[in-house]
Amino acid sequence: MRFDVLRRFAEDRRGNVAMYFGLAAIPLIFAMGMAVDYGNNARKWSQLNAAADAAALAAVTPAMMAASDATAQTAATDIFTGQANAISNIVPGSLSVNPQIQDNGLIRKVDVYYTAQIYNIFGGILGQQTMPVSGHAQANGATPPNVDFYLLLDTSPSMAIPADQNGINTMVQNTRSQQDGSTTGCAFACHEYNPAADNLGNPNGEDNYALARNLGLTLRIDMVGQATAAMVGSAISTMNQNTTNYGWTPSYRIAIDSFDAYNPSTRTSIRQLFPLTSNLNSLQSSLNASPSPIQVMEVYSNNNICTATQTTTSHGVTTTTCTAWQGNSDTDTDIDDALNSLNNSSSPYYIPNPGTGASGSQPAEVLMIVTDGVEDETVASVTAGTPSGNRQQAPIAFNSNVPSTATCAAIKARGIKIAILYTTYYPLDNGSTGSWYDRFIYQFQRNGTDQIGPALMNNCASPGLFYQVSVGQNISAALVTLFQMALQSSHLTQ
Secondary structure, three states: OHHHHHHHHHHOOOOHHHHHHHHHHHHHHHHHHHHHHHHHHHHHHHHHHHHHHHHHHHOOOHHHHOOOHHHHHHHHHHHHHHHHOOOOOEOOOOOEEEEEEEEEOOEEEEEEEEEEEEEOOOHHHHOOOEEEEEEEEEEEEEOOOOEEEEEEEEOOHHHHOEOOHHHHHHHHHOOHHHHOOOOOOOOOOOOOOOHHHHOOOOHHHOOHHHHHHHOOOOEHHHHHHHHHHHHHHHHHHHHHHHHHHHOOOOOEEEEEEEEEEEEOOOOEEEEEEEEEEOOHHHHHHHHOOOOOOOOOOOOOOOOOOOOOOEEEEEOOEEEEEOOHHHOOOOOOEOHHHHHHHHHOOOOOOOOOOOOOOOOOOOOEEEEEEEEOOEEEEEOOOOOOOOOOOOEEEEEOOOOOOOOHHHHHHHHHHOOOEEEEEEEOOOOOOOOOOOOHHHHHOHHHOHHHOOOHHHHHHHHOOOOOOEEEEOOOOOHHHHHHHHHHHHHHHHHHOO
């Protein structure tokens, strides 16, 4: 009987489920607890990561970019702890945050590292009361740079071409007598003050500059003057915009010089119009004056500039009488000498070495050149096809005593950016009339191939800072665009 009972008990399967469930309950409870705690802690971890992101971003806000690293670190710490302390189940005293800030010129990189302990809901069952978590967030910010702009304007006679095709045609029609009665005339308003010495047959002794003014024509140099005022206006509005967007106003200073004929009194081809100034409102007001302070250089006695020895007045124009030794042999666009003056530490027009543009550093610096790209200078020797003697007319750095390419490279090597607005040298003839242009400039624009612009772009301008504008196009818009390009380049490369 006893054995039957034992046998039946051993063969009875009705309690298997309960037994197996009881055996499996322990790991199931552990698994469920771990899943619940992991899901809960993952949510807390996500919230802590969001707090770290907010902390990193707080250190690169416009206001913080203008503040010290210590102030930005405090702001990041306060933002993180303020948000993290609102998260439940964080073990008191376990929260740690470490904002790290690195400044490189205008760029700030912020890394926020944190650690914390989170209570486990099933800690009693799991035998582990808390779970450690950690995280990292990063943010970058940039401060608008302080920038000094040195605007160098070509005011040589070739910049006295009318601003559009209609003006060019008008000048040609009204100067036919200057070409011995031929059907062509002179489109340039460049024969100033003392036209008799040019032997061009100007009616009533009127020079071409006075003629252009009497005809009411707008010249390219007029457009350059308007463009300069527009660029200064853009600088003012950009500073105001940075104040609104970044909470910090960068400092822009602007100097305006012209380069033309060599001046024996200063031993340079630079003529300072406005020294470096931060008072841009006053500068813009001066540039908007009438007549504009930016004019074509004065050329005397057949384009020879010299020191004053005697003055006479004829046709309402005061003329300075010069002696031959004081002249410059009609070389009126010495780009090489102008650039060398800007790069020579002993020159009064020297551009000093730039800084990063960040607060506490020297400003970043940009040399902006507006030119038609053709040099007219005295050199040691010239190549065939250029004017006789030691006078050269050619694209920049074609052949000279101190090549512009070397000077441009030296300026850029000091960290100064060079931005060039090329006001296209307009081909006034077609290579068949035998004019001055045809004999000496046409060779660089033959068959529609312009060697002048590429020479400026490839040999002198910094990468991405070359802009070309042709006859009839908006020089003001072009110069403002180039200014913004140069400013953005200074911002991105710090």
